[in-house]
Amino acid sequence: MKEIQNIQCPCPESEPGAAEDAKRETRHLHYKIILAAVAVGLWFLVYRQLSAFAGFLTYTVFSLQQGSHLGEAVHFFLYDTPKVLMLLTLVIYGVGVIRTFFTPEKTRKILAGKKESLGNVLAALLGIVTPFCSCSAVPLFIGFVTAGIPLGVTLSFLIAAPMVNEIALILLYGLLGWKIAALYLVTGLLVAIVAGWLIGRLGMEKHIEDWVLEIRTNADEVPVDNLGWDERLRAGRRAVVDIVSKVWIYVVAGIAVGAGIHGYVPEGFMASVMGKDAWWSVPAAVIIGIPMYSNAAGIVPVINALLGKGAALGTVLAFMMSVIALSLPEMVILRKVLKPTMIAVFIGVVGSGILLVGYLFNMII
């Protein structure tokens, strides 16, 4: 079997020397909790000053003119970069800690023996909190299906895991407000639940590669988890270092593109191309999004800028979901366990779901 190369894999790494420090650090847990509270307080103080600081830098220090193209672009960049990076750090830490309570094995145990409809809902929800990286998609798929979890339920998990992305969620909240973040969360879950349920109804089991179906695994094999709070907090820190060091470049690049659009693209320019009246823009956004494989962190600043110039929300959300949920590299990995028909159905069903979300938003907002 050919090895998979160059796939971005956000699996966690261990911190060197973690084991020896564990005992010593447990005693200092109280101090650490106080320290964490102080850190969060400082975080909020700094966060609230970012806008004023970016304005000061742009218009006073660089003496750029307020309202000029360059001034607007620079201000956008100087404000959004620290803002997004700060939000990212806080959320990744939180999610890193929460994820220590979930493992793929536990999720499998929860899903095994559940009825299909309830199973689809649970699978999509667990897809958000279970640690998952794209190079684990295949072993996870095999592990789920061969332990008797229905194909549709497994796919609900595999759709929700990348699509409902905590990084995308928090960036939408930070840049566009809680309403849009909530819409993204709810519709993302719905697409995963309905698409998985639908594929389950289609009886696609015969389109799983034969060698997979010959394997039998047991959902009761769950490794014991006796992590202390200290280790959970450490996992959060590790996640921050690991993920931020990998995605910051995408974030900065994304914001730079966003800043360019913000400063130089005329107001309302996107309305003709990506506006509500351009019916074809939603399918176009989905199709363009499939071969693109960007980090959720990099795509949100771009769509933020597009929205600001009159692009319709549905079109932009459809584009984002397509980029992060339907990626070519993941299809190539899944091809190892799914026959081509099944891959086509998968793309078709999920793509249609995203399409509907796009049209729905363009209609109601």
Place this chain on the structure above:
Amino acid sequence: MKIQVCGPGCANCTKAESVVKEAVADAGIDAEILKVADFAEMAKLGVLSTPAIVIDGKIMCVGKVPTKNEVLQWLA
């Protein structure tokens, strides 16, 4: 002793393998290190996420790159 390192070949899987090799060299023990890139074999071992380390059929860690000290403890 038979050590299996499961991973399709992404960066972290390669890292896990080199950590294991280092630990085995440090411990100075005679162990056979095998790389498992075949998904069917991984599933049979019970591995759900990669990279994973399996020693003599027992899963020691999944979904993360272990530290050298962790591996040394398993080898002892």
